[in-house]
Amino acid sequence: MAEIQIQNLNKSYGAFHALKDMSLHIADGEFVVFVGPSGCGKSTALKILAGLEAASTGRIMIGGEDVTDLAPGKRDIAMVFQNYALYPHLTVRQNIGFGLKMRGATKKEIDERVERAAQALEITDFLERRPRALSGGQRQRVALGRAIVREPRLFLMDEPLSNLDAALRVQMRAEITALQRRIGTTTIYVTHDQTEAMTMADRIVIMRKGVVQQIGSPDELFNHPANIFVAGFIGSPAMNFIRGTVIDERGSLAVDAGGFRLPISVDLAAAASAYVGKEIICGIRPESLELAAAGQPALEVVPSLIESLGNEAYVHFRMPGRQFAVAVAGEHEHEASSSGTLIARLFDGDRPQAGQTVRLGLKANSSVHLFDPATEKAIS
Amino acid sequence: MNRTLPQSILLYTTLVVVICILLFPVYWMVITSLAPSNALRSFPPQFWPQNPQWQTYTNLIFNTDMPRWLMNSALVAVVATGISMLVSVLAAYSLSRYTMKGGEAVGLFILMSKMLPATMLIIPLFGIFRNLGLMGSLWSLIIAHATAIVPFATWMLKGYFDSIPQELEQAAQVDGCTPWGALFRVILPVSAPGLAATALYGFVLSWADYLYARTFLANAAGNWTANVGIATFKGEYQTDWNVIMAASLLAALPIMIAYLFLQRYLVGGLTAGAGK
Numbered sequence: 001m002a003e004i005q006i007q008n009l010n011k012s013y014g015a016f017h018a019l020k021d022m023s024l025h026i027a028d029g030e031f032v033v034f035v036g037p038s039g040c041g042k043s044t045a046l047k048i049l050a051g052l053e054a055a056s057t058g059r060i061m062i063g064g065e066d067v068t069d070l071a072p073g074k075r076d077i078a079m080v081f082q083n084y085a086l087y088p089h090l091t092v093r094q095n096i097g098f099g100l101k102m103r104g105a106t107k108k109e110i111d112e113r114v115e116r117a118a119q120a121l122e123i124t125d126f127l128e129r130r131p132r133a134l135s136g137g138q139r140q141r142v143a144l145g146r147a148i149v150r151e152p153r154l155f156l157m158d159e160p161l162s163n164l165d166a167a168l169r170v171q172m173r174a175e176i177t178a179l180q181r182r183i184g185t186t187t188i189y190v191t192h193d194q195t196e197a198m199t200m201a202d203r204i205v206i207m208r209k210g211v212v213q214q215i216g217s218p219d220e221l222f223n224h225p226a227n228i229f230v231a232g233f234i235g236s237p238a239m240n241f242i243r244g245t246v247i248d249e250r251g252s253l254a255v256d257a258g259g260f261r262l263p264i265s266v267d268l269a270a271a272a273s274a275y276v277g278k279e280i281i282c283g284i285r286p287e288s289l290e291l292a293a294a295g296q297p298a299l300e301v302v303p304s305l306i307e308s309l310g311n312e313a314y315v316h317f318r319m320p321g322r323q324f325a326v327a328v329a330g331e332h333e334h335e336a337s338s339s340g341t342l343i344a345r346l347f348d349g350d351r352p353q354a355g356q357t358v359r360l361g362l363k364a365n366s367s368v369h370l371f372d373p374a375t376e377k378a379i380s
Numbered sequence: 381m382n383r384t385l386p387q388s389i390l391l392y393t394t395l396v397v398v399i400c401i402l403l404f405p406v407y408w409m410v411i412t413s414l415a416p417s418n419a420l421r422s423f424p425p426q427f428w429p430q431n432p433q434w435q436t437y438t439n440l441i442f443n444t445d446m447p448r449w450l451m452n453s454a455l456v457a458v459v460a461t462g463i464s465m466l467v468s469v470l471a472a473y474s475l476s477r478y479t480m481k482g483g484e485a486v487g488l489f490i491l492m493s494k495m496l497p498a499t500m501l502i503i504p505l506f507g508i509f510r511n512l513g514l515m516g517s518l519w520s521l522i523i524a525h526a527t528a529i530v531p532f533a534t535w536m537l538k539g540y541f542d543s544i545p546q547e548l549e550q551a552a553q554v555d556g557c558t559p560w561g562a563l564f565r566v567i568l569p570v571s572a573p574g575l576a577a578t579a580l581y582g583f584v585l586s587w588a589d590y591l592y593a594r595t596f597l598a599n600a601a602g603n604w605t606a607n608v609g610i611a612t613f614k615g616e617y618q619t620d621w622n623v624i625m626a627a628s629l630l631a632a633l634p635i636m637i638a639y640l641f642l643q644r645y646l647v648g649g650l651t652a653g654a655g656k
Binding site: 050051052071072073077078079081082083085086087088089098099102103146150 | 545547548550551552553554555556557558561566569570572
């Protein structure tokens with residue numbers, strides 16, 4: 001176990017700057033998730049931490065020791081790969097014990113520790129099998145076993161769940177989190193899945209195009225996103241963005257988006273006052289919308305699609321009149337996640353019919369996020 | 381896939397016919413080697429000799445230099461294959477894993493050298509070996525064979541290494557291996573089928589060579605390989621076809637044994653289970 005210091009880390013491949021000036025302090029025992037769309041530099045950062053790639057500039061300290069120029073095997077880290085990378089010619093027992101053998105552990109010690117790791121992961125029945133005789137989930141456990149058996153100072157996990165089916169992914173997600181809490185090893189986990197990041201992390205580092213966008217707890221990122229990218233990336237379905245103008249209504253500020261009036265909360269009023277009469281981007285979480293009561297300010301829309309999930313429904317719609325919706329880069333950088341379509345997440349009782357005109361209003365006490373259209377930064 | 385009965389009959393009939401065509405020369409070699417030399421041109425041909433002449437084989441083994449020639453062939457093939465594999469594994473691995481300036485050009489150059497016909501290389505090789513004093517030595521043949529095996533083996537192995545996920549070496553390095561350790565402890569064992577197929581190719585190429593052996597070893601009877609030796613059984617006025625066939629069968633035997641031994645490595649799929 002150890003604390004990690006990443007100082008001004010940069011990585012360039014020729015003219016391409018894959019990682020730009022990353023700095024981060026990770027506390028001992030912390031579970032940190034690097035999240036972002038493909039090509040955001042998260043895996044590059046992880047490989048540099050593992051020593052599998054050299055940093056162009058910057059330093060990495062593990063437990064106070066500068067490991068920037070050390071070979072991967074000398075950093076006392078363990079890594080779980082996306083495709084597991086189990087040694088196909090070795091049995092599960094040999095796979096798990098390989099790292100210990102390389103470090104000169106005695107056979108007795110290897111056997112004891114492999115058994116202990118196998119018990120923790122419930123894979124004792126497969127120890128004599130080869131990886132090809134295992135299912136995806138079992139392979140994943142072996143890969144985890146190989147990592148925990150050495151009791152390293154740091155775990156690095158590179159999208160370890162992305163090859164599993166949805167149900168198994170949820171199960172393994174919980175198991176990895178529980179395992180990490182139990183053994184308390186500092187962990188850096190890379191994923192492009194914001195749900196994984198939100199459910200597993202103590203802190204999330206959200207990245208885009210090699211630049212760290214925001215570092216914070218899942219709640220901080222969800223409730224106080226630093227910019228449009230973070231706001232759009234965290235949360236599912238993604239936040240809706242609407243273009244509007246800040247208006248001053250007898251001292252209280254609001255946003256007018258084509259007739260739809262969105263009140264600005266008191267804590268944002270001071271910052272928003274500089275934008276009166278100017279264009280602004282509002283962010284509204286899909287769950288902040290509801291069917292409006294009669295007399296309540298509302299947006300009249302005709303849903304283009306209603307997805308029912310049993311206890312809730314996603315109502316897809318477009319803003320009437322002008323194009324107010326703002327397209328935002330989503331999980332895949334080149335695609336816009338909200339290509340003009342907005343989503344309301346309605347719960348039981350609030351179930352409209354397709355084709356029917358729906359009046360959507362803002363839930364009481366729900367917050368509207370405000371962003372500067374030029375800088376895309378949050379106004380707060 | 382389920383086949384209908386007529387489809388199965390057609391398939392198996394075709395297979396039997398093809399196998400018969402392929403095995404007929406071998407069968408003909410066997411019966412020719414066992415027939416008395418004067419019965420070779422008898423008509424109608426006998427499909428199994430009435431009195432198999434097994435002594436043709438014992439004569440070959442005990443009264444000629446055949447065992448020595450086989451030993452020479454084996455020595456040349458094993459050493460040439462060994463040297464070629466050592467060079468090719470390292471060359472193929474670096475071509476597969478490391479990007480270097482001009483790496484592609486090096487790869488193409490290796491591939492191009494494979495396209496040169498053996499007859500074109502034989503004259504410069506002759507000159508080189510004569511200047512080095514290697515004429516008549518088995519080393520001349522070992523070096524000549526290695527020059528032929530290395531280019532092909534390098535390309536074959538590069539393709540194989542390309543198919544192995546890089547994460548395997550990375551995992552090995554995180555587990556404490558050096559890059560060399562990762563190659564020898566993980567990549568090479570995983571590549572066993574590719575290595576076996578490539579080594580077998582090299583071995584067969586060396587074993588089957590006549591041109592180089594005839595050129596470089598002509599005046600060193602003690603160092604003749606099996607193929608050069610067998611050719612001497614063809615006399616100016618009389619040829620003992622039964623002896624030649626028996627010797628050819630003996631010469632083919634090591635290849636068959638090598639195939640049987642390496643067969644289990646030649647089936648692919650050893651990397652199954654490394655990843656998802």
